[in-house]
Amino acid sequence: xxxxxxxxxxxxxxxxxxxxRGLRFFLDGxxxxxxxxxxxxxxxFNVIGRKKVxxxxxxxxxxxxxxRDFQAGEKALEESVLCNCEYFEINxxxxxxxxxxxxxxxxxxxxxxxxxxxxxxxxTFFEVxxxxxxxxxxxxxxxxxxxxxxxxxxNVLSQTMESIxxxxxxxTTKYKEILNKLGQIAQDSLVDYQKEKRIANLIxxxxxxLLANNSWWKFWKPIFGQMEEKNKLQILQKLWxxxxxxxxxxxxxxxxxxxxxxxxxxxxxxxxIEYVAENSYLNKDENTLLQxxxxxxxxxxxxxxxxxxxxxxxxxxxxxxxxYTEAIEIKLLNQVKLxxxxxxxxxxxxxxDVMKKWKSTLGWSEIFQEAEQYIRLSHKNKxxxxxxxxxx
Ligand SMILES: [Zn+2]
Numbered sequence: 001x002x003x004x005x006x007x008x009x010x011x012x013x014x015x016x017x018x019x020x021r022g023l024r025f026f027l028d029g030x031x032x033x034x035x036x037x038x039x040x041x042x043x044x045f046n047v048i049g050r051k052k053v054x055x056x057x058x059x060x061x062x063x064x065x066x067x068r069d070f071q072a073g074e075k076a077l078e079e080s081v082l083c084n085c086e087y088f089e090i091n092x093x094x095x096x097x098x099x100x101x102x103x104x105x106x107x108x109x110x111x112x113x114x115x116x117x118x119x120x121x122x123x124t125f126f127e128v129x130x131x132x133x134x135x136x137x138x139x140x141x142x143x144x145x146x147x148x149x150x151x152x153x154x155n156v157l158s159q160t161m162e163s164i165x166x167x168x169x170x171x172t173t174k175y176k177e178i179l180n181k182l183g184q185i186a187q188d189s190l191v192d193y194q195k196e197k198r199i200a201n202l203i204x205x206x207x208x209x210l211l212a213n214n215s216w217w218k219f220w221k222p223i224f225g226q227m228e229e230k231n232k233l234q235i236l237q238k239l240w241x242x243x244x245x246x247x248x249x250x251x252x253x254x255x256x257x258x259x260x261x262x263x264x265x266x267x268x269x270x271x272x273i274e275y276v277a278e279n280s281y282l283n284k285d286e287n288t289l290l291q292x293x294x295x296x297x298x299x300x301x302x303x304x305x306x307x308x309x310x311x312x313x314x315x316x317x318x319x320x321x322x323x324y325t326e327a328i329e330i331k332l333l334n335q336v337k338l339x340x341x342x343x344x345x346x347x348x349x350x351x352x353d354v355m356k357k358w359k360s361t362l363g364w365s366e367i368f369q370e371a372e373q374y375i376r377l378s379h380k381n382k383x384x385x386x387x388x389x390x391x392x
Contacts, residue, residue, distance in 0.1 A: 004062040006101035009073040013093050022098020023125055031103040034058070045103070047096040049085070056100045057082040062108065134178050137164050141182050145189050145198045161208060169212035169219070179219060186223050199223065200231040204238035214252035221256065233268055236260065237275035244280045244288060254295075261296035269298035286313065287320075294321050306331050311354040315361050329367040332358060336371045340379055348385045356392050 011019050025031070025047060034043035041060040046053050059080045061073055069076075078093060087094040140160035164182070168175035189195035202208070203220045212219075217239070224235060239257060243250050261269065273296075277289055286309075293301040302321065306328060309317065314328050314335075321328075332354075339351055359368055376386050 004065075004070055004073065006061070006077075006104045007098075009061070009077050010093060010098050010101040012074045013078055014095075014098060018087075018093075018095050019098050022095035023102055025095055025099035026102035026106075027125075027129060031099050034100075034103075045100045047083075047099050049096070054083055054085045054096045056096050058097070058100050058104070060104070062104075136160060137168075137178065138181060138185070142185055144202070145186065145195050147198070161202075162211070165208045165211045165216070169215045172215050172219070183219065183223065186220075187226070190223070190226055196227060196231055200227065200235050204235045204242070206238075206242050209239070209242055210246060210249060213249055217250075217253050217256065232260075233264075233271060236264075237272050237279075240272055240292065241276050241280045244276055244292065258295050264296070266298065266300045269293075269296050270301055272296060273298060273301050287316070290317060291320060303327070311335055312357060315354075315357050318362055325362065326367075329362065329365060333367050333371045333374075337374050337378075340375050340382070340385070343379075343382070343385070345382065346384065348382070348388060352385070352388045352392075355389055359392050 007023075010022070014022070030048040032046040032048070034045045036042075037044050037057065041063045043058050043060060045056045045058060047056055059076070061076055065073060065076060077097075081093065081097055082088070083094050083096045085094055085096055088097075137160060141164065144158075144161060168179055168182075172179060186199055189199060203217075203224060209216045224232065227235075236257065239253065243253050243257065247254070261272070264272075273289055273293055276292060280288075286305075290302070290305060292298075293305070302317075302324060306314065306317070306324070311332055314332055318325050318328050336351065336355065343351060355368075355371070358371075362368065372389055375382070375389060379385065
């Protein structure tokens with residue numbers, strides 16, 4: 001492993017303040033990856049400053065210096081490196097150069113620098129920064145759960161939540177430890193009614209759910225299982241609504257939701273459908289709600305719909321709900337009977353159309369034949385209708 005560290009060198013030739021600022025610049029991602037210069041082993045870097053973009057011309061000293069001259073690195077750096085900022089012109093090595101040095105240490109994987117122990121400066125710095133960040137995550141997370149009357153979307157805390165979601169939830173393996181801690185905090189908060197309410201809001205937060213996709217629900221699932229029924233139902237209502245508006249993004253969620261919903265009673269299931277109907281802005285058509293009713297096997301909703309649906313929709317319903325074929329066909333039969341009884345002579349298009357769709361979609365079933373026969377026997381005078389139906 002290379003024992004050369006740009007940061008170690010640059011630290012020796014800069015003021016503490018300049019050095020710290022330079023590291024900050026690097027950590028903020030202000031160094032753009034270098035491009036080659038005509039001179040071999042030189043690179044040019046753009047560093048995004050507060051007012052403008054500065055250019056650092058940097059010799060790749062770990063390649064240019066013979067190993068025996070590594071200890072002369074500071075001198076070599078001071079002699080050769082260039083930045084076009086004002087500070088550099090007057091004082092020499094500036095924060096932009098420090099930032100580039102950090103970038104190079106990271107890029108060339110310089111892990112060992114004998115004089116400072118096992119870790120390079122940049123790694124140590126990273127660890128300290130990371131610990132600080134985790135500490136803030138934990139504090140803010142705890143506060144987020146405790147804070148009452150807090151608006152979910154519009155406060156500083158949700159920024160921390162956002163950074164947790166966009167970092168830790170994108171790589172749950174890497175952030176396992178910290179996520180476990182957050183999970184534990186949530187778990188411990190369940191004893192408190194108000195806190196549990198906050199957690200329920202958090203779980204069903206649309207922004208976080210969509211940002212973290214499937215890992216969000218996976219994280220909350222065990223905690224959800226321990227919550228009060230009322231909160232659970234509220235979460236399910238919101239999750240279904242979000243799912244129905246973005247089904248592709250939340251593919252894993254669906255099966256879990258279906259599973260959980262099976263344990264609910266009819267009243268709760270109906271409440272979910274009602275909530276979705278009122279709150280989802282996309283795909284709010286009858287088909288979607290019927291599909292939802294089927295997914296959560298909400299019998300009362302389906303049966304109620306069978307009463308209200310017109311025949312064409314009933315036929316469509318059989319396609320998504322084959323279990324209901326018989327009930328639907330009986331309903332169709334009754335509708336056709338009633339319909340044909342009040343039908344004006346000659347106005348047969350609609351009823352013929354429905355019977356045609358019925359037969360072609362559901363086949364020549366016994367119930368269909370019964371409808372056919374009813375018309376033939378009870379409406380002998382409607383000869384044209386009988387003829388049309390027999391030709392289907
Ligand atoms: Zn500079």
